[in-house]
Amino acid sequence: MAVPPDVGDEVDVLLRAGPFHAALRAAVERSGLTLERLRDRLDRRGIHVSLSTLSYWRLGRSRPERADSLRAVQAIETILGLPRHSLEALLGPPRPRGRWASKQQQTRDYGRMLEPAQSLAEIVQALVGPSDGDLRLWSQDDAATVDEHGVLRTIHTRQVLRAVAGHPDRYLAVYCADAGTPPDALGVEAVRDCRLGRVRRHPGAPVIAVELLFDQSLRAGQTHLLEYRFTIAENGARSHDYRRAFRYPVGTYVASVQFTEPRLPVRCYALAQPGVDATQVHGDELALTPGRVLHLTAKDVRPGVLGMGWDWS
Template sequence: MNIHTGSPNPTTALRTGPFADALRAAITARGLSLDSLQRHLADRGVRVGTATLSCWQNGRRRPERPSSLRAVSALEDILGLPSGSLLVLLGPPRPRGHGIGLPAGSREYRHILPTWAALTGLLASLGTAADTKLHIAAQHEQVWIDATGSSPRRETFQVLRAHQDSVDRYVAIVDADPGADIERVDLEALENCRVGRIRRDAEAGLLVAELLFDLTLRPNQTHLIRYAVVDRSAVECSDFHRGFRFPAGQYALQVRFDQQRLPVACFAYQGSTEQELPMTGHHAVHINVAPVPPGIVGIRWDWR
């Protein structure tokens, strides 16, 4: 349990950290309530709940998702802090070695997904600590955004390569949109696979599912699968991203919008790099990354 008896001096906290102390001190110094802070963020197109802000300033959670890191950058501006002064207190991911038989440069889930602890439990319930026998030679994804701003369907096409022996399944991981009900999220097998066991964690908003092959792969052998994620939660979303544990050959992502609900701007991001994307006449934007380093790659958009 974290027990806080007060807020330290903002200047000292920014210099020494930790992140939670610095954020709490800056909020106190500005005299802002969490409700007011949330409204300031919303005015900048950043959606963060007051419960999340409370957890950040009390040290119960820390921002790690790309959308959360963008929120921290906005908080620096709102609180009148030097650019990057809060972000730097979060520090880089802790270096970890890759396991035997894994591609060089592999990263652990803790460096990619903030709900990695829940994910580890879900994977363990399937009898595996992680999806360590396959990596992605190529992945193409199509995301549809409907007139309500939600994403009811996403399709994924993957070229998978085995780097260990006796591989007969792929473990798909679905990180639901904020506010989505994971019980209303399902997986559909479309080509060269069938759905096996499914596990969900409602609090973490995670789903993991086995996609079973009709053959067993040997090292360096490839397999093509296609599957869809169907989300009936109907929550507005403004971001889609993928986390890659292993280096991948290629990643192409297209987001297509209903013409009745078009964003004002779309941006590609990879790590800390962001670039505005042009929209086609078919109301779509895309990215193509090759090769793909381990980490986060995605597209975000602003509704207003």
């Protein structure tokens, strides 16, 4: 089959921007395979997908959602010579079903725990799917850095996640920067054992959300360790605290902030908001170590907010 000279460029563009069905159609056309031959190659890998299903995916009349369908998408990426997760990342979370109404309420509640609340809720709700509640945090470690201008520049997170139901294959990570930070100053990196899926930035607020895709779906009871990093450009606003909001319980939480001389805080303290409707309170004063590191530890954390604040003068 003759392939038009501009098809390759079209595939590259669609793999970055989507939608899924258009990217799949263009990639199949570029390969020169018919749907029948693509189905046969999947069969040889032990993955059975009907010809009508492949046609529906290509036309956008349906999309892969179940675990076996997602395995088929991963195999199609290999067969068509596409980058790993390039098609899968265009799918997003499964379509709403069943308990979705209660999950929407959880999303709105999450938006009330951090500012800017409405902007946060808008971005999170665009990415949260019905499988969101199938994961729980076993442990989490946040390591943040603050530069010599007082701007929080990086947050490196290491998490152990545990599947409690379903077959989760992604995690939603969110960061809200300090007020006054330009929305385009926020970035995100997948560091270890995850890949970036969809990334959403609010157009008018410093809020970013990202899907972190796993290499395979998790079984109930299975754990997964991953690392990712949020970054803030030099034009970010001066920071006065670092807070983490938890939608679900977490077994162990450790947070640290490393400051850069000559700008060091004169006073540091714990912050807590034990629940969606609770008031944020200042806790005990915290010591800054000789290495210019502030840290906080907590065990059996309930939904709410934990963090650390500091005064510059």
